[in-house]
Structures are given as C-alpha cells and as structure tokens.
Amino acid sequence: MDVQLAAEAAIRGPGPTPVALNVNDETLVVEVEPRVSLLDALREHLALSGSKKGCDQGTCGACTVWVDGRRVLACLTLAVACEGRAVTTIEGLAADGELHPMQRAFIEHDAFQCGYCTSGQIMSAVKLLEEGNASSDEEIAEFMSGNLCRCAAYPNIRAAIRQVRDGGDGGA
Amino acid sequence: MDLIRAGIARPDHLIDINDLPLTAVEELEDGGLHIGALARMSDVARTPVVRERYPAISRALLLGASEQLRNMASMGGNLRQRTRCAYLRDGVSPCNKREPGSGCAALDGLNRGHAILGTSERCIATHPSDVAVPLVALDAVVHTAGPDGGRSIDIDDFFLLPGETPEVEHPLAHGELIVAIEVPLAPIARRSVYLKFRDRQSYEFALVSAAAALEIEDGLVTGARLALGGVATKPWRARRAEAALAGAPADAASFRRAAAAELEGAVVREHNAFKPELAIRAAVRALSEAAR
Numbered sequence: 001m002d003v004q005l006a007a008e009a010a011i012r013g014p015g016p017t018p019v020a021l022n023v024n025d026e027t028l029v030v031e032v033e034p035r036v037s038l039l040d041a042l043r044e045h046l047a048l049s050g051s052k053k054g055c056d057q058g059t060c061g062a063c064t065v066w067v068d069g070r071r072v073l074a075c076l077t078l079a080v081a082c083e084g085r086a087v088t089t090i091e092g093l094a095a096d097g098e099l100h101p102m103q104r105a106f107i108e109h110d111a112f113q114c115g116y117c118t119s120g121q122i123m124s125a126v127k128l129l130e131e132g133n134a135s136s137d138e139e140i141a142e143f144m145s146g147n148l149c150r151c152a153a154y155p156n157i158r159a160a161i162r163q164v165r166d167g168g169d170g171g172a
Numbered sequence: 173m174d175l176i177r178a179g180i181a182r183p184d185h186l187i188d189i190n191d192l193p194l195t196a197v198e199e200l201e202d203g204g205l206h207i208g209a210l211a212r213m214s215d216v217a218r219t220p221v222v223r224e225r226y227p228a229i230s231r232a233l234l235l236g237a238s239e240q241l242r243n244m245a246s247m248g249g250n251l252r253q254r255t256r257c258a259y260l261r262d263g264v265s266p267c268n269k270r271e272p273g274s275g276c277a278a279l280d281g282l283n284r285g286h287a288i289l290g291t292s293e294r295c296i297a298t299h300p301s302d303v304a305v306p307l308v309a310l311d312a313v314v315h316t317a318g319p320d321g322g323r324s325i326d327i328d329d330f331f332l333l334p335g336e337t338p339e340v341e342h343p344l345a346h347g348e349l350i351v352a353i354e355v356p357l358a359p360i361a362r363r364s365v366y367l368k369f370r371d372r373q374s375y376e377f378a379l380v381s382a383a384a385a386l387e388i389e390d391g392l393v394t395g396a397r398l399a400l401g402g403v404a405t406k407p408w409r410a411r412r413a414e415a416a417l418a419g420a421p422a423d424a425a426s427f428r429r430a431a432a433a434e435l436e437g438a439v440v441r442e443h444n445a446f447k448p449e450l451a452i453r454a455a456v457r458a459l460s461e462a463a464r
Binding site: 061127 | 190238
C-alpha cells in the first residue's frame, strides 16, 4: 500500500467510528466520534463512572487514569488515540474483590469529604509511590499537586500515602 | 487539546503522531544534547545526562504543570503551547491573537500576569513555557521536517514578538513538524539554575522565572547566560544583562546592575508594575546561585 492509500485508510470520523479500547485488561469496543475524550468514552459509553469529570480542561486531576502504566488526564486524552494502549481506571485497581492498599488507606485515614476527587487522588497516589517521589510531605505535596481537593483533605491524603509508602497495608 | 475543549481551536483534521519514533533523549557525538520532539517532559527531566549536564532544563521541566501533564506533554508540544492570557481563552473578548484586528482586552484589563518586555500595542500576552527559558539561555536549536525537507531554527527565532501580527507566533509552515530540539555542548550549563516565582507553590505558571549560568575566573565573570520567563511575550534572552556582566566582578552589585539594564526597556500596565523589580530580584538570585 502506498503512503497516500495508507493515510486515507487511517482517516476516521467525523462521525462515530468503532474504537477498540483495552480497559482494565478487557477489550471493549465503543462507537464514538474521534473528538470524544477518553473520559467521556469511559463514563458515557462504558459505564465506568469512577473517573470523575471536574473541570474537563486538564486542571483538576479528578479524571486521572493510567495509560500504558503512566498517570495521565483522561479529559485531555482522545479515546481514539488509546487504541493499542492499556487503560487502567479506579474500577481496575481492586484485585479479586480485595481493595488496593491505597484504597484501604484512604478509607482508614478519612482522606476525603465529598469524595469527588478521590478516584483521581488514588490513581495518582499509587503511581506517586512507584515513581519514588514521596520521601517527605513536601515531596508528596509537590508531586500530587495535579490533584485538587476542594474539601482540602490534603493532610489526610498525605497520611494515607505515607501509610502505604511505609508498608502499612491497612491491617490486611 | 485544551484549546479544542475551550472552543478556541477548531481543527478540521487531527493527525496522531504519537507512534513516530521521536522520543529519544541522548548525548550527541559532539557532546551536545538531542531531545526528540515526542519525548515527554517527565522523561526528559529524569534523564541522567539532562540532570547532570543541563540541570536548569531538568529543573524547569519539573517546576512546570503537574506529573500527569508532564507524562502527556511532549517537548515539541511544549514549545508550541499558546499563551494562558484569559482574553484569548474566553472566546469573546477582543484579542488580536484569536481574531486579528479585534483589539487587545488585556491592555486596560486584568493584566497582572502579562508581559512587560517585547510587548506591542496589539498584544501583551506572555509565553507560558518554563523549559523554553533555559533552552533559550543555552542556544538550543529546533529541528523540523516538512514537505520541502528539514531545517534548523535557532530557538530565539522560533518564538516571534507580537509586533503588528500577534496571531503569528512561530515560523513553522503548514505541514512542518518539529522533530527534535538540540542543545549545543556547553560546559557552562553544568551548573545552570532555574528559579520560578508564582502565586501558588506548585502547579502554576510563573509570574517571573529566571534561567542562569555563569563562568567565573578570578572573581570576574567570563561567561554569562541569562533568560527570563513570565515577563515577556517570548522566552526572553537577557542579552543586555549578559553584555553588562562580561568582565564584571561576580557579585550581587554587578548582578543587580546587569538585571536592571535588562529591565530598563520594560513597559508596565496598571496591574503588573511590580514585575520589573520582581524580575530583577529573580535574576539576581538566579545569578547568585549560579555563581556558587
């Protein structure tokens, strides 16, 4: 196939087009326009409403998910650009019916009030520890600054993160 | 993407270039630094050769945005990001960038964050990039590819002053793509610093930032690099200050004189008259740290 033909074959939209997404180790096909965000595809088409829409413009962090193992903002990611990549949402964090240690720590430390930012906070916090930037409260605050909490539960969020960092797994 | 979300950018076509092999960050044979256009900010910041030999670049990257955005944002995209001026982004105010000839609401509006250097009567919007500031200080070169082949653009020429045409922000042609940013070998960069001053401690654009590097022999400045962010319509290479530093004693008084010379040309508005002094102090502090 020459370059021109290959390019034409790859053109999608502007109408709805089938998009195959790998979400939480499951392949799911949605019919969405190419302009639809990953966040809207998850929430409106796949009934995965754990990822929240706060600002929809990349400033609040409530929509934080993992794409290929890195934390990113689903509101600024196009669903169609995630084909062939692994998407993980808060719904994919628990394993075999057991909450992830970070989820348990958030509950134990009451690390939320209204709870709207919580799934984004947790998805960010798990990666924060993997990235190795949680040696002090200052470092936690800096590398969690992309997740806003309007209830200002920050001290409790940091306490939950410290617990998991230090090996406390919430008594499990 | 954020401009599409705000209804400011309305592209007919989007081309997903994320699978192009442009993510390398590596030392060049001549000792310079090659940064692929699709390398992510977070990856570049943590690459050992960047941290060790170009610390101001690493620091500027880590002080920008949030970790989620740094994971998503490419280096080429960073250079091409548009101003955060609220009058461009609200979609309705007069804005010569969005709608040439409509006027500039920032001139007599809420202009606390706006530029004091490189402005025109048509636009006073700042360029928001952090990493572009040390890149400008270190004479980076932007490499592009397009239908007519490739070319290399000095980074200082990559960002255009608003002048009479603030809607023209860069020299790229339609179909031309940034493929890499290269930083020439510069021993001076090894102890370069980047400082950022802003309203919040994290996840906020700069009111003023400064990238600085110095070479000092026998207490005298033999080489100086200084660039400012947050105060100008483009990442601002402080050439007047650099000239004033040449051969001067490496002390606070010289640094202050040099920074003041750079800010002599500042044009302030109602709400940003604090910026020249803040910029001078930021430059002095950055130069002082670079002198250690």
